[in-house]
Amino acid sequence: MESNGKTIRYKGGRHPKKDPAVHRYSISLTAEENARFLSLYETSKMDVKAHFITACIFQKGITIVKVDKATMDYYMRLTTLFGQFRGVGTNYNQVVKVLYRNFSEKKASAYLYKLEKQTAEMAVLCQKMIQLTKEFETKYLKK
Incomplete structure (x- = not known):
């Protein structure tokens, strides 16, 4: 490949994201709060806890599916x-x-x-x- 007369080599791997999530936060929960959090997370049927937490924070709406x-x-x-x-x-x-x-x-x-x-x-x-x-x-x- 050429760009402005110089050759650029492709190194492979993933293409970098345009807006990477680099800001991280840490919270501490008591045993009771953790149990409640885990029960809410399990009922939401979401795959990733981080996605569940961001949905809770920004109130995107958590879907809870109960199967009878x-x-x-x-x-x-x-x-x-x-x-x-x-x-x-x-x-x-x-x-x-x-x-x-x-x-x-x-x-x-x-x-x-x-x-x-x-x-x-x-x-x-x-x-x-x-x-x-x-x-x-x-x-x-x-x-």
Whole structure:
């Protein structure tokens, strides 16, 4: 590289920051204050304590994320159950095709009548699930 007729060698490494953080401060905390600080730091889910402290000082807003294990478990089970319902719908279509292909019209209609009763029961269960989910959301998630 040339700059004003002189050759500049690249030494490698990081490029220097435009505004490096060189001012350092030290504080001392009692055991009680330290325990409170650490609990606040852990609930903030921040990775670096220095970033947490600067956010506290300049009031940038500390985000505290609390994960409710029961809510997560309910959500995961509900998701699995809806996946199974979709699987039942796929199987339902396949059963109807097989019935009409392998049986007479009268026999296929009799089996479809039984299948229709079971489907009505599943629809009622699905409505109950939706009602319970809405009730759960209003009681526990909308705080």
